[in-house]
Amino acid sequence: MRKFFGWLVGLVTLVVIVVLIAASQKPDTYRVERGIDINAPSSKVAPLVQDFHYFALWSPWQHLDPKMKETYSGAASGVGAVLAWEGNKDAGSGRMEILRAVPLETDVKLDFYKPFESSSSVTYTMTPLASGGTHVVWSMSGAMHLPEKVMCLFKNMDAMIGPDFERGLAKMKQVAEDPTQP
Numbered sequence: 001m002r003k004f005f006g007w008l009v010g011l012v013t014l015v016v017i018v019v020l021i022a023a024s025q026k027p028d029t030y031r032v033e034r035g036i037d038i039n040a041p042s043s044k045v046a047p048l049v050q051d052f053h054y055f056a057l058w059s060p061w062q063h064l065d066p067k068m069k070e071t072y073s074g075a076a077s078g079v080g081a082v083l084a085w086e087g088n089k090d091a092g093s094g095r096m097e098i099l100r101a102v103p104l105e106t107d108v109k110l111d112f113y114k115p116f117e118s119s120s121s122v123t124y125t126m127t128p129l130a131s132g133g134t135h136v137v138w139s140m141s142g143a144m145h146l147p148e149k150v151m152c153l154f155k156n157m158d159a160m161i162g163p164d165f166e167r168g169l170a171k172m173k174q175v176a177e178d179p180t181q182p
Contacts, residue, residue, distance in 0.1 A: 026144060030157040033139040034165035040176040042104055042126040042134045048172055049108075049124040050101045051077035057175045060168035065091035077101075089115065096122075104128075110140070118142060136172065138165050 038045055048054045052072060056062050065087035074082040078101040086093045092114040100107040108122040120142035127135040140161065148157075175181045 028144055029141060030144050030148075031139060031141040032158050032161045032165065033137060034162060034169055035135060035137040036166075036169040036173055037129060037133055037135050038173045038176045039131070039133045041132060042128055045126055045134045045136060045172070045176050046101075046103060046106070047077070048176060049106045050081070050098065052081055052083035052096065052098075053077075054175075055083060057181070058168055058171035060164040060171065061091060064088070116147070118148070134176075136169060138169060140165075 048058060053076075056070075062068075068085055068087035068091050071084045072082065073084070074080040074097065077098075079098055081098045082095065084093075084095040085091065092112060094110065094112040094114075096111075097109045098106060099109050104126045106124045108124075110120045110122050112118045112120075120140050122138070122140045125137045125139070127137075129135055144157075
């Protein structure tokens with residue numbers, strides 16, 4: 001029996017070492033990006049990303065906690081606008097701050113506190129289309145530390161976040177194309 005446990009401990013140790021070596025070979029950064037064409041001018045789309053009061057209209061995560069506590073501070077919109085949230089275990093908690101807002105691009109600093117700490121850079125880029133619509137690209141990038149690298153051995157960041165971006169962009173399209181919305 002003692003021999004079996006010794007063998008088992010050795011096997012578990014080997015697996016942990018192999019996982020850590022494989023994880024250490026992963027890139028130090030990640031980038032996730034999705035885009036969509038919206039049949040609305042950028043002047044209607046830009047406020048949806050530059051004013052956090054509209055975030056709930058299209059956020060793919062809003063449904064995770066209907067009782068989520070949201071706190072707005074700083075500027076009302078644009079540079080300096082801040083949205084902090086505190087939610088259940090699914091929504092977690094964090095803070096977003098708009099660092100740059102020009103007519104066709106918005107940069108946001110995104111900090112998660114729970115379920116794990118991380119910081120990312122988010123950019124929304126809008127390109128006017130000949131049809132009068134807008135092509136919107138939502139991208140997020142950040143550092144990959146060892147825990148994220150281990151997690152990405154089983155499911156990469158693009159597979160984890162990409163579908164959320166697709167849902168959010170589809171909702172953004174719906175809101176922007178609705179003449180009754182802001």
